[in-house]
Amino acid sequence: MSRSVLVERPGGHRLVTGPVPEPGPGEVRVRVAAAGICMSDREVYDGHRDPGYVRYPVVPGHEWAGTVEAVGPGVAAELLGRATVAEGFRACGTCARCRTGETSLCTGGYAETGFTVPGAFADHVVVPARLLHPLADGADLRAAALLEPAAVVASAVRTARPEPGERIAVVGAGTLGLLAVQLLAATSPAELTVVDPRAERGATARQFGATESGTPEEAKESQGRYDLVVETAGAPTSASAATALARRGGRVVLTGMFAPGATGIDPAALTLGQLSVHGVFGAPSAAWSFAVRAFGSGVLNPAPLITHEFPLERFGEAVALVGGGDPATGKVLLRP
CATH class of the missing domain: 3.90.180.10 (Medium-chain alcohol dehydrogenases, catalytic domain)
Known part of the structure; x- marks a missing residue:
């Protein structure tokens, strides 16, 4: 039975x-x-x-x-x-x-x-x-x-195309955010900052490879700083916070599930800042293979x-x- x-x-x-x-x-x-x-x-x-x-x-x-x-x-x-x-x-x-x-x-x-x-x-x-x-x-x-959430994160990272030496921020330190930190840390960023209101999660993120962490309020001082921002929280303000953190011409990847009209993103800011914004829902087969390889090699734990x-x-x-x-x-x- x-x-x-x-x-x-x-x-x-x-x-x-x-x-x-x-x-x-x-x-x-x-x-x-x-x-x-x-x-x-x-x-x-x-x-x-x-x-x-x-x-x-x-x-x-x-x-x-x-x-x-x-x-x-x-x-x-x-x-x-x-x-x-x-x-x-x-x-x-x-x-x-x-x-x-x-x-x-x-x-x-x-x-x-x-x-x-x-x-x-x-x-x-x-x-x-x-x-x-x-x-x-x-x-x-x-x-x-x-490995299912890891595949979603792998899809986001593959979409984001991180390069060594970039300044990267991750908004949200839940399961997706902490898995993203592990994969992004492996790309040798100059900075890897995690934004989350929970101090305990920020500490865990640093153990996983983040160089620093802070609350959303503290992150406002770093608006316009990051080459790449990966949003993983799905909170009402996290999408707009992610776009605000990106530098002009920067890249933003959204993985959170938002209620209609809840993102608060200003389209003019996207246009004037010439931001590239991508959404990720689920994971294609290639991202699954990526995550499984990262797991097998020990990059992802x-x-x-x-x-x-x-x-x-x-x-x-x-x-x-x-x-x-x-x-x-x-x-x-x-x-x-």
């Missing part, structure tokens, strides 16, 4: 037990080792996610790692027993965007593990084998559960971000911690 956390409707969940799922043609069944809970999962649970991006009832869980336990018809048996992660977007692979490698921009219709199809808050998850990114033998699967681990039975407690405002709460994992 296999257990899973089923969110039947906003605010309502139960632990259900059913037959172990069988992979179909081109699919694999993965025994989940660890699954991370992020704010998107909290939004699903609370009913705050855009209705176009969730289908109730749903088993959440899009940040996960595990071991291939069974393969469906047409899938190589060599995958059996492999540690792995997998892309969340179920890109069609045939539309114009997919054919150019921009799988996170697939026009074939939105489908994503943990939002529209069953995810990894369960003993097992079934995914298309083409989405797997196998890991090295002996990989830390607890840490590997964070998500393990220190994990602060809490719960069994499936305590999902209610676990999800309540996410977004609760306690600076001591980092990444929360479910461990089936």
